[in-house]
Amino acid sequence: MRALLACALCGYADVAFAGGPTDITDLMRLWSGVHDSAVQVILDDHSPQAAAADVSRLRTVIEPVDLPWLGPTVLYLEETLHDVPGAPRRQVLLRLSSDSQLRPQRIRLRQYTFRNPQQWRAFFGDRQAQLALRRTDVETMPGCDLLLTREGDQFLGTTLGRGCVSPPQDPQRYVDYRLQVGEGVYWFRTRQFRFADDALVQESAGYDWPSLHQARLFSCRIRWSAPGLPGDLSPLLNVDVADHGGHADFSLPDGHAYRLILHSDDWPFDASNQALVLIVQDLAPGGATTRSWTESDALEVSAATTVMAVRCGPLAPSAM
Numbered sequence: 001m002r003a004l005l006a007c008a009l010c011g012y013a014d015v016a017f018a019g020g021p022t023d024i025t026d027l028m029r030l031w032s033g034v035h036d037s038a039v040q041v042i043l044d045d046h047s048p049q050a051a052a053a054d055v056s057r058l059r060t061v062i063e064p065v066d067l068p069w070l071g072p073t074v075l076y077l078e079e080t081l082h083d084v085p086g087a088p089r090r091q092v093l094l095r096l097s098s099d100s101q102l103r104p105q106r107i108r109l110r111q112y113t114f115r116n117p118q119q120w121r122a123f124f125g126d127r128q129a130q131l132a133l134r135r136t137d138v139e140t141m142p143g144c145d146l147l148l149t150r151e152g153d154q155f156l157g158t159t160l161g162r163g164c165v166s167p168p169q170d171p172q173r174y175v176d177y178r179l180q181v182g183e184g185v186y187w188f189r190t191r192q193f194r195f196a197d198d199a200l201v202q203e204s205a206g207y208d209w210p211s212l213h214q215a216r217l218f219s220c221r222i223r224w225s226a227p228g229l230p231g232d233l234s235p236l237l238n239v240d241v242a243d244h245g246g247h248a249d250f251s252l253p254d255g256h257a258y259r260l261i262l263h264s265d266d267w268p269f270d271a272s273n274q275a276l277v278l279i280v281q282d283l284a285p286g287g288a289t290t291r292s293w294t295e296s297d298a299l300e301v302s303a304a305t306t307v308m309a310v311r312c313g314p315l316a317p318s319a320m
Helices: 002-016 021-031 127-132
Strands: 033-044 056-065 074-081 090-099 106-114 138-140 146-151 154-158 173-182 185-194 200-208 217-224 234-242 246-251 257-263 275-282 289-295 301-304 308-314
Touching: 021 090, 021 106, 021 146, 021 154, 021 173, 106 154, 146 173, 217 246, 217 257, 234 246, 234 257, 257 308, 275 301, 275 308, 289 301
Parallel strands: none
Antiparallel strands: 033 056, 033 200, 056 074, 074 090, 090 106, 106 138, 106 146, 146 154, 154 173, 173 185, 185 200, 217 234, 217 308, 246 257, 257 275, 275 289, 301 308
16 A cells, blocks of 8 residues: 555656756756847748748847746846847746646746836846846736747747737737747747738748758759740759758749748758758749748759749768
């Protein structure tokens, strides 16, 4: 009986500490530091030509701060574009806590923004600023809480439902935010939907800045059809593109401009399934974007529009 009781208590402890103090400590360790990320717009209904455009480079600083009045475990997050140093685009305090109301238990991240961000620049490195901060200097929106679960040595999470309203300038939208943090892994995605019909109207993704020495160089053969007939394609040109966000711009004989982009494991849309992604973007205002994908180690990827077909293959095989 005593052995059975001890076993039962062990099982209870496993449940009780899922998402508990140890997980919070591990998340802080994995997430803290300076992250060099790439951010790319995938969809923007206000500016369709911006979708799949050039990648922005983002520097994210995440550090623990001592604010006992806010919570026992608080992180400060600051995002700055590489080409706009000294002007953070986002500053937020993150209060980490274990949510015992959920099964399985999760880590809840509540976000607090500064009412006057200019006053708190480089907050993590200014002890006097941290001592001066008061509850009236920050505000929060509980609907934007992020809930994280542990999967092995990584943490994955998302906002829930439609409670996180997009910025005040467009209150007709709500935000779905997803995050993945692990050893050498930092990935996030923001999507905005309309309340009226749940239509996706804006999407962007951030991921570890690609290591160029790991990229593969692909040769892409482009064929086109003047009358727009799939069976009437003629060779147009070949372009060389690296698979870690490399791109090449080209024009059809009629002057229509396009952009070709390749991604592989630098852009993990589905964190559990890496892919080789080919994007063909019409650069005209309101132009369409065509995407196709295959396995990340595939030797070929292709895509087709109404007037052209693109087929890409590596110039040299991967070293195995």
